[in-house]
Amino acid sequence: MGRYKIKDLSHYFKQYKKSVKNPVRFWDKIASDHFEWHQRWSNVLDFDMKEARFEWFKDAKLNITINCIDRHLKKKGDQVAIIFEPNNVDEEVQNITYKELYARVAKMANVLTEMGISKGDRVCIYLPMIPELAVSLLACARIGAVHSVVFAGFSSVALSTRINDCDCKLLITADGGFRGSKVIDLKQIADEALKSCPGIKDVLVVKRTHQPVSMTPDRDYWLQPLLDEAAAMHVAEVMDAEDPLFILYTSGSTGKPKGMLHTTAGYMVYMGYTFKNVFAFKKGDIYWCTADIGWITGHSYIVYGPLLNGATTVLFEGIPSYPDHGRFWDVIQKHKVNIFYTAPTAIRALAKESAAYFENRDLSSLKVIGSVGEPINEEAWKWYYENIGRRRCPLVDTWWQTETGGIMISPLAFVTPTKPSHATLPLPGIQPALMDELGNEIHGNLVSGNLCIKFPWPGMARTIYGNHQRYIDTYFSTYPGRYFSGDGALRDETGYYRITGRVDDIVIVSGHNLGTAPLEDLINSHPSVAESAIVGFPHDIKGNALYGFVILKEEAGNSDGDEIRKEINQLISDNIGPIAKLDKIQFVQGLPKTRSGKIMRRILRKIAENELNSLGDTSTLLNPEVVDNIMSNRL
Numbered sequence: 001m002g003r004y005k006i007k008d009l010s011h012y013f014k015q016y017k018k019s020v021k022n023p024v025r026f027w028d029k030i031a032s033d034h035f036e037w038h039q040r041w042s043n044v045l046d047f048d049m050k051e052a053r054f055e056w057f058k059d060a061k062l063n064i065t066i067n068c069i070d071r072h073l074k075k076k077g078d079q080v081a082i083i084f085e086p087n088n089v090d091e092e093v094q095n096i097t098y099k100e101l102y103a104r105v106a107k108m109a110n111v112l113t114e115m116g117i118s119k120g121d122r123v124c125i126y127l128p129m130i131p132e133l134a135v136s137l138l139a140c141a142r143i144g145a146v147h148s149v150v151f152a153g154f155s156s157v158a159l160s161t162r163i164n165d166c167d168c169k170l171l172i173t174a175d176g177g178f179r180g181s182k183v184i185d186l187k188q189i190a191d192e193a194l195k196s197c198p199g200i201k202d203v204l205v206v207k208r209t210h211q212p213v214s215m216t217p218d219r220d221y222w223l224q225p226l227l228d229e230a231a232a233m234h235v236a237e238v239m240d241a242e243d244p245l246f247i248l249y250t251s252g253s254t255g256k257p258k259g260m261l262h263t264t265a266g267y268m269v270y271m272g273y274t275f276k277n278v279f280a281f282k283k284g285d286i287y288w289c290t291a292d293i294g295w296i297t298g299h300s301y302i303v304y305g306p307l308l309n310g311a312t313t314v315l316f317e318g319i320p321s322y323p324d325h326g327r328f329w330d331v332i333q334k335h336k337v338n339i340f341y342t343a344p345t346a347i348r349a350l351a352k353e354s355a356a357y358f359e360n361r362d363l364s365s366l367k368v369i370g371s372v373g374e375p376i377n378e379e380a381w382k383w384y385y386e387n388i389g390r391r392r393c394p395l396v397d398t399w400w401q402t403e404t405g406g407i408m409i410s411p412l413a414f415v416t417p418t419k420p421s422h423a424t425l426p427l428p429g430i431q432p433a434l435m436d437e438l439g440n441e442i443h444g445n446l447v448s449g450n451l452c453i454k455f456p457w458p459g460m461a462r463t464i465y466g467n468h469q470r471y472i473d474t475y476f477s478t479y480p481g482r483y484f485s486g487d488g489a490l491r492d493e494t495g496y497y498r499i500t501g502r503v504d505d506i507v508i509v510s511g512h513n514l515g516t517a518p519l520e521d522l523i524n525s526h527p528s529v530a531e532s533a534i535v536g537f538p539h540d541i542k543g544n545a546l547y548g549f550v551i552l553k554e555e556a557g558n559s560d561g562d563e564i565r566k567e568i569n570q571l572i573s574d575n576i577g578p579i580a581k582l583d584k585i586q587f588v589q590g591l592p593k594t595r596s597g598k599i600m601r602r603i604l605r606k607i608a609e610n611e612l613n614s615l616g617d618t619s620t621l622l623n624p625e626v627v628d629n630i631m632s633n634r635l
């Protein structure tokens with residue numbers, strides 16, 4: 001078992017140079033060569049970085065599902081498109097061929113149409129990781145409806161906020177969901193949410209767990225009987241290049257979640273291109289991404305990217321620790337997975353378990369392994385590369401965001417030599433820049449700064465749904481003329497990028513982005529809380545965990561601290577979801593503030609990280625005395 005062979009990187013540099021010199025020609029060729037269009041574009045790109053207006057493939061007409069499904073039917077109709085691996089090991093695997101996928105999507109599209117959904121309508125999807133989830137996305141795209149998937153781990157309040165923000169007309173959900181040994185009461189959560197969603201006219205319910213649920217007459221319909229009646233043929237709606245494809249919410253550092261809007265042609269071209277090149281996808285490869293379709297990784301690299309390439313994509317309902325910590329490795333062995341894409345938090349958790357879980361598994365089918373979601377520390381990188389990739393598989397550490405649609409900075413498997421914890425080089429077509437605090441670009445190597453992108457790419461989000469100004473303010477105004485990612489990065493001596501993490505008030509916990517400001521607002525609504533500040537601190541498995549500093553109201557003086565801690569976390573669970581719970585809650589007398597009244601989070605971060613000797617300058621604080629007090633009571 002030797003190392004894998006690297007092809008000549010000079011081919012990459014040649015392509016890269018071409019893509020920067022003439023982006024229009026570069027994307028024009030990719031769009032022409034690899035996709036099916038009803039009508040070609042008259043112009044590849046028209047844009048204005050200041051106003052954040054981007055128009056890709058003007059006048060082109062297409063339907064993304066024709067590219068994901070129909071065009072494969074002739075040669076690959078009997079090839080498996082989706083392998084469904086259920087949560088429970090004793091339940092049968094479903095192998096859904098491209099032909100069957102076509103029929104399922106057509107039926108679903110016909111059901112949606114019968115429910116009165118048409119082009120441009122928003123449909124909310126709140127489902128566990130079952131085939132109906134992928135089918136629902138594709139059925140929406142088929143009829144030109146805009147899907148808005150809400151991760152099934154979100155609470156009823158989070159669900160209703162997202163439904164109302166983009167005025168969804170219809171909800172697709174399930175009676176419940178299996179997750180390890182637990183059953184999630186999805187319908188019950190949805191019912192709670194719908195009490196405050198007057199815009200939802202109908203609810204389609206998938207029977208998954210068969211638990212008893214309440215069905216509201218004239219609103220709730222079991223999906224299966226409707227599918228049984230529907231025709232298995234559907235003529236796809238012809239879409240314009242810039243017609244919306246989907247909305248997906250991501251946390252903001254302030255205020256309500258941002259509904260990132262992605263459009264049709266550019267997203268399709270970018271997902272098809274990046275999937276093939278980053279993972280070195282070859283015909284016949286079995287590909288498995290362990291993300292949830294509720295996140296962008298699942299949209300782009302479980303559903304659209306693989307299907308655009310006619311791949312076989314594994315859809316896994318379960319979790320890495322059920323029935324035991326060998327589940328991932330069992331699934332790889334069972335389905336002879338060739339390309340495996342997962343998150344650092346899962347890798348760190350599994351690395352802690354006994355080697356017996358992976359040592360005697362046959363992982364020889366693997367040829368490429370990948371990581372996404374947060375920086376992968378060196379220890380985890382090496383463990384993954386050695387024990388799972390067995391030093392034979394390139395490890396692609398892929399940096400990107402909900403906003404970017406697809407992978408931006410990453411090794412190309414078998415092309416780019418990898419380096420632990422480095423996302424390495426930009427994909428052709430992507431022009432990164434590091435910026436200093438004054439807004440100047442930092443050139444040269446061995447430097448660090450804030451990570452921006454200088455030129456548009458087809459997969460980028462086009463706006464924040466219903467609030468274009470917020471889109472401009474958040475991403476295009478910190479460094480005028482550039483897209484600002486919110487991440488910090490350094491460039492090493494060879495020009496490789498290493499992403500160092502968020503430079504704003506977003507903390508990534510187990511790969512989930514959490515804005516600290518919305519969490520603080522929520523905690524401050526607790527009747528005993530006067531004020532709070534939340535920061536992230538390093539955590540062995542989750543990457544980061546949340547530390548809350550909370551000032552209680554005077555009248556709460558005699559209450560039980562542990563009781564309030566419990567209530568705060570319950571409040572978070574109910575309003576956002578259990579993923580956002582605080583690991584530590586310290587009650588404090590005051591918070592360190594600047595003279596203008598702003599909380600100095602830098603200091604709180606250091607305290608949470610236990611870096612008490614590097615607090616930096618505290619002399620400009622309005623109330624330096626609170627710092628000692630906080631430090632001495634640190635949890």
Ligand code: WT7
Nearest residue numbers: 297372373374375397398399400401402499513
């Ligand atoms: C944030 C975006 C990308 C899809 C899943 C997350 C962090 C993502 C990496 C990586 C270091 C990474 C960044 C980014 N991130 N991938 N390979 N190395 N950091 O999408 O929820 O929109 O989160 O995840 O901080 O800004 P998202």
